[in-house]
Amino acid sequence: MILSTRGRYGLKMMLELALNYGKGAMPLKDIARKQSLSDTYLEQLISPLRKSGLVNSTRGAQGGYELAKQPSEIKVGDIIRVLEGSLAPAQCVLEEEPECSKADYCATRLLYEKITESINKVIDSISLKDMVDDYYMLNNTNNKRRSENE
């Protein structure tokens, strides 16, 4: 499994905020309830998202969170990198000056670089807007669960 709950729950949260985009602040408890997740845990995850400028918060009663930019301007990669760190297969790919003390390290590093590049290409090409579009597409054609549930 590449993503831990941090990344997976974080993506769900951000999708929820994207669905709510333009409708004002959404309290964390609402997000947690909609996704059946622990709100105290989500609190831990949304904190770095706020600090990295992806979401804005409003404190106090009637407060909550909202996206800091348009959904189309937030890439899945931005979210994942904040919550999981870089999705590299090995440390050496992340270093400025990787010390490949043996040549065979480099042969595996080439591989790791190719994997990293390929993952980044995907997660940096998909925005929250794309996910919202997918969401509505799935919702209208395959099922009506959301409207039934809520």
Next chain:
Amino acid sequence: MILSTRGRYGLKMMLELALNYGKGAMPLKDIARKQSLSDTYLEQLISPLRKSGLVNSTRGAQGGYELAKQPSEIKVGDIIRVLEGSLAPAQCVLEEEPECSKADYCATRLLYEKITESINKVIDSISLKDMVDDYYMLNNTNNKRRSENE
């Protein structure tokens, strides 16, 4: 980090065996020494590789391990999947009948499927032979460390 030491050490081992391909069995201690890794730990990793038919073993004195197929026939993906399991971002991608109880699960699942597909494309297109070629290419142009060291 996508790969744990299992995958990373496993790849190193297999690259070592690929470099030794055609020269008979190579004892695990030699591999461990060349890669500066614990041989008792590598023992644990090579066991599933043998059981999955990627390496053959010869027991007893003068025994060791060798690739069960030509390096060109062993893909990096074969090795990684044996040692790490499938590189999927989330469980639901691996399931036959993923139960997306809410539609938004599906929107993230589409994303996970795209990531999975992209990773598989890379790791299933690179063989041990490719890595060996990279190894010699790096060794001849960038450095001579290996020949100095051994």
Next chain:
DNA sequence: TGTAAATCCTAGTTTATTACTAGGAATTCA
């Protein structure tokens, strides 16, 4: 035929990471 060099197997142990929970301070609207 004995011995050293190997693989093979099972079961531990330690360390690190993940996945949370708890409690309370600060802020803001009604």
Next chain:
DNA sequence: TGAATTCCTAGTAATAAACTAGGATTTACA
């Protein structure tokens, strides 16, 4: 003022990762 909320720090419990230990089995070779 009081309820609803974010914000912050520190803990804890559970799980997974990264090894280690010990011994049984096999085999080449002197």
